[in-house]
Amino acid sequence: MLTVAETLLYSAEFRLPRSLSASKKRSRVEALIDQLGLRAAANTIIGDEGHRGVSGGERRRVSIGIDIIHDPIILFLDEPTSGLDSTSAFMVVRVLQRIARSGSVVIMSIHQPSYRILGLLDRVLFLSSGRTVYYGPPAALPLFFSELGQPIPEGENPAEFALDHIRELDGTDAGIEEVVKLNKLWQDKALPHAVSAASREPFLSLKETIILSIAGGKLVSGSGSGSSATSQVATYANPWWVELSVLTRRGFTNSRRTPELVLMRLGAVVVTAFILATIFWQLDSTPKGVKERYSFFAIAMATMFFTSADALPVFLIERHIFFRETAHNAYRRSSYVLSNAIVTFPPLILLSIAFAVISFFAVGLAGGAEGFVFFVLIVLASFWAGSGFVTFLSGVVPNAIIGYTVVAAALSYFLLLSGFFVIRDRIPAYWIWLHPALPVPDQVPIFDGTTMGKEAVSTQMAVLNAIGLNMRVDLNSTSCIATGADILAELALNQLGKWACLWATIAWGFLFRVLFYITLLLRSTNKRR
Numbered sequence: 001m002l003t004v005a006e007t008l009l010y011s012a013e014f015r016l017p018r019s020l021s022a023s024k025k026r027s028r029v030e031a032l033i034d035q036l037g038l039r040a041a042a043n044t045i046i047g048d049e050g051h052r053g054v055s056g057g058e059r060r061r062v063s064i065g066i067d068i069i070h071d072p073i074i075l076f077l078d079e080p081t082s083g084l085d086s087t088s089a090f091m092v093v094r095v096l097q098r099i100a101r102s103g104s105v106v107i108m109s110i111h112q113p114s115y116r117i118l119g120l121l122d123r124v125l126f127l128s129s130g131r132t133v134y135y136g137p138p139a140a141l142p143l144f145f146s147e148l149g150q151p152i153p154e155g156e157n158p159a160e161f162a163l164d165h166i167r168e169l170d171g172t173d174a175g176i177e178e179v180v181k182l183n184k185l186w187q188d189k190a191l192p193h194a195v196s197a198a199s200r201e202p203f204l205s206l207k208e209t210i211i212l213s214i215a216g217g218k219l220v221s222g223s224g225s226g227s228s229a230t231s232q233v234a235t236y237a238n239p240w241w242v243e244l245s246v247l248t249r250r251g252f253t254n255s256r257r258t259p260e261l262v263l264m265r266l267g268a269v270v271v272t273a274f275i276l277a278t279i280f281w282q283l284d285s286t287p288k289g290v291k292e293r294y295s296f297f298a299i300a301m302a303t304m305f306f307t308s309a310d311a312l313p314v315f316l317i318e319r320h321i322f323f324r325e326t327a328h329n330a331y332r333r334s335s336y337v338l339s340n341a342i343v344t345f346p347p348l349i350l351l352s353i354a355f356a357v358i359s360f361f362a363v364g365l366a367g368g369a370e371g372f373v374f375f376v377l378i379v380l381a382s383f384w385a386g387s388g389f390v391t392f393l394s395g396v397v398p399n400a401i402i403g404y405t406v407v408a409a410a411l412s413y414f415l416l417l418s419g420f421f422v423i424r425d426r427i428p429a430y431w432i433w434l435h436p437a438l439p440v441p442d443q444v445p446i447f448d449g450t451t452m453g454k455e456a457v458s459t460q461m462a463v464l465n466a467i468g469l470n471m472r473v474d475l476n477s478t479s480c481i482a483t484g485a486d487i488l489a490e491l492a493l494n495q496l497g498k499w500a501c502l503w504a505t506i507a508w509g510f511l512f513r514v515l516f517y518i519t520l521l522l523r524s525t526n527k528r529r
Contacts, residue, residue: 001257002250004054005042008032008065013246014330015070017237032069035102036061036095045257057088061095067328068099070237075099077108086114093117115157124159128166133179136186148182236329243331247339255343262347265310266354272303273355277362284364296363298415300355304379305411307351308386311344312403315394322520337517344387352380374498381505386411388512395519 002010012025033042038061046062047053054062060080068075080096081089093113097120100106113121118138126134134144141158145151145165152161169176236243255262280296283289315322326333356376365371390407397403417431 001045001254003043003045004038004058004062005029005033006253007046007062008069010246010250011066011069011330013238014243014325015237015328018239018242028069028071032065035098036065037091038062038065055088057084057091060084060088060092064092064095064099068104072104074105074107077106079109079111081110081113081117086116090114090116090120093120096120112163113159115159118157118159126162126166128170128176128179131176131180132183133166133176134162134183144182144186148179236332238331240332240335243335244338244342247331247335248342251339251343255347261310261314262350265307265347266351268307268310269303269351269355270358272299272307273358276300277359280363282362282364293363293365296359300359300379301382302411302415303355304382305386305414306408308383308390309404309407309411311387311390312394312407313400315340315391316397316400316403319394323523326520333520334517337513337520340391340516341388341513344391345384348380348383348387351383352376355379374502378498378502378505381502381509384509385505385512388509388516392512392516392519395516395523 008029009026012029016025016028033039038058041054041058044058045053046059053059064075064077064080067077075096077096080092084092093110096106096108100122110117118124121138123136124134124138124141125132134141136144138158141162142152145158145162150165152158166176166179169179238246276296276299280292283292283296322336325331326336353376356372356379360372360375365375367374389410393403393406393410397406
């Protein structure tokens with residue numbers, strides 16, 4: 001959700017060296033906006049499927065601008081006019097012509113260029129079955145085909161005629177051998193003269209053109225000035241902390257302009273917490289209350305995990321941007337993973353506090369202020385672990401439909417092994433590592449849940465006095481024989497303390513993000529060596 005100017009400015013911060021001042025980077029962006037003909041759309045958002053933004057031609061020019069922000073010597077483009085109408089395609093190629101006139105070598109593939117586009121090109125290369133059938137200026141095409149014995153009719157697009165004729169020859173027995181031989185003859189003898197006569201420009205090879213570009217200061221060095229052809233260029237233009245800062249600022253900008261994502265998650269958490277608070281209102285310390293607390297924690301855990309699934313589309317949407325930028329060594333993958341975690345964390349704090357404030361006191365959980373703080377922390381850790389797991393999956397699954405299916409299934413397995421449905425001692429050893437921590441219930445009064453609980457208080461007191469005299473223990477109506485620790489021991493949940501479980505949950509969140517980083521490394525098959 002960035003504007004055209006912001007997109008190019010962030011690209012400048014990634015691709016231009018740190019030695020260049022912010023004012024010089026901004027000046028480069030402003031000059032590039034004018035060069036690309038994007039001044040009128042500079043403050044318009046790029047847009048996506050759900051948000052209207054710039055036109056297709058303007059989006060294509062922004063894409064080109066991202067690639068040339070560092071003023072490269074050579075620019076390769078694969079079908080830059082594909083999917084555009086004739087006017088937008090012509091404007092894109094005219095921009096590329098201005099880039100070439102500035103000293104860069106622009107090489108692009110294009111299918112059936114219009115007559116106007118053909119007039120903007122300096123050289124064209126026709127291929128058939130991987131063999132060169134023509135290389136030279138477009139203006140020399142009529143002369144070439146005249147020598148071939150197939151003159152181009154007046155008023156016909158030379159490119160379309162050439163493509164159609166080559167396709168016809170390719171289907172004959174003789175094939176394209178005659179055209180290939182004529183092209184070789186032109187390269188050896190006639191091409192320089194034909195180029196000079198057609199374009200009035202000296203004929204230069206690609207190597208000579210690159211040398212001229214370097215001599216003109218096209219290669220950006222660490223000092224921001226022109227460099228020699230032997231200068232060594234660093235793999236990344238900036239150190240990792242600069243990349244982290246830029247990525248984090250860009251991430252927060254995108255989040256700020258899409259508040260509906262956070263608001264939807266907040267709404268789901270608030271509604272769930274409100275429903276749980278009203279259903280489990282002020283639970284007592286009876287055995288029934290303990291079971292209901294157990295149910296509350298099970299639903300709460302499910303809420304934390306399943307609402308984390310909303311983070312799945314975040315990386316899927318920007319995945320192609322990530323692969324493109326990292327393929328050009330704009331930033332390190334580790335910087336992206338750290339930035340993703342930083343941008344993700346503040347909303348999790350908001351969700352945790354909202355859930356805890358609504359549910360903790362309403363349900364009647366014990367512990368006072370200290371218990372409330374721990375409840376907020378364990379909820380935050382659960383959101384952190386769930387978000388980390390979903391982020392890891394977003395780097396693995398190919399699309400959101402498969403992703404949601406995998407997330408729902410995997411989180412169901414986590415919930416199954418959480419201890420709410422299967423006692424820890426019943427969980428096989430090879431699954432026990434998925435077993436999380438559980439809060440400690442309150443104490444259980446002695447007569448609650450028994451037949452004596454329905455008797456009059458006087459009868460209960462008489463029984464208590466008799467038991468107390470026999471056991472030489474002072475018993476009253478609030479006395480209990482089972483504590484929260486006893487219940488946890490009965491459920492085999494007393495192996496770890498609550499703080500150890502909190503740290504274990506946090507560690508899961510970090511582990512999932514490490515796995516996300518490894519996934520990005522393995523999937524970045526198009527990175528440049």
